[in-house]
Amino acid sequence: MNLPQTIEIQAEPYAYELKPGRCALLIIDMQRDFLEPGGFGEMLGNDVSQLRRTIEPNQRLLAAWRAAGMTVIHTREGHRPDLTDLPPAKRIRGRSLTCIGDPGPMGRILVRGQAGHDIIPELYPLPTEPVIDKPGKGAFFATDLHAILQNLGITQLVVTGVTTEVCVNTTVREANDRGYDCLVPSDCVGSYFPEFQEMGLKMIKAQGGIFGWVTHSDSIHAALR
Numbered sequence: 001m002n003l004p005q006t007i008e009i010q011a012e013p014y015a016y017e018l019k020p021g022r023c024a025l026l027i028i029d030m031q032r033d034f035l036e037p038g039g040f041g042e043m044l045g046n047d048v049s050q051l052r053r054t055i056e057p058n059q060r061l062l063a064a065w066r067a068a069g070m071t072v073i074h075t076r077e078g079h080r081p082d083l084t085d086l087p088p089a090k091r092i093r094g095r096s097l098t099c100i101g102d103p104g105p106m107g108r109i110l111v112r113g114q115a116g117h118d119i120i121p122e123l124y125p126l127p128t129e130p131v132i133d134k135p136g137k138g139a140f141f142a143t144d145l146h147a148i149l150q151n152l153g154i155t156q157l158v159v160t161g162v163t164t165e166v167c168v169n170t171t172v173r174e175a176n177d178r179g180y181d182c183l184v185p186s187d188c189v190g191s192y193f194p195e196f197q198e199m200g201l202k203m204i205k206a207q208g209g210i211f212g213w214v215t216h217s218d219s220i221h222a223a224l225r
């Protein structure tokens with residue numbers, strides 16, 4: 001697809017100047033254990049329908065990015081099978097009877113290589129799309145994401161995925177401190193908690209876009225057309 005060098009997208013707090021050659025779609029943690037009925041997220045008592053509504057808009061955005069030949073990167077939250085990269089504080093946080101690394105409904109919970117840790121089939125990465133395995137909430141912590149983005153000449157990120165207030169927000173903040181302009185489409189990010197969804201988005205765009213911009217994916221599609 002032949003796109004102009006800069007495309008203006010309606011966003012808050014003001015229009016976002018998307019540069020197709022420099023903008024990657026970064027899809028955060030769309031993993032089976034967080035999104036699928038019967039997974040770890042639901043086992044903890046969460047309503048996975050709050051996250052599943054993001055699947056279709058993410059599929060449409062992913063298709064648009066692929067059709068335009070723009071960079072797509074996926075992340076997965078999880079740990080080595082021997083759990084040597086799992087801080088003890090993270091393992092015991094929440095005082096749950098079932099912790100990260102324990103057997104769960106879809107294999108060992110948040111362990112790399114297990115079924116529940118993998119990305120949902122609806123958004124499965126192509127072999128050409130980097131997948132960042134991250135041990136933390138932020139996608140930059142203890143990963144090679146920043147190096148990959150720099151090598152690709154990426155300066156802008158459209159950040160989608162789950163959950164809005166945890167891994168999406170942490171990643172947007174990390175990216176902002178590293179000089180990336182982040183745009184978050186509200187319908188492509190999800191939280192188990194509606195109030196956190198609302199506040200998580202407000203925090204990004206507040207104070208003149210202190211961490212970035214917020215839009216709806218319809219505005220991105222309209223601009224790409």
Ligand code: C5J
Nearest residue numbers: 029077162163166167
């Ligand atoms: C959480 C995430 N919520 N991907 N992970 O633990 O947001």
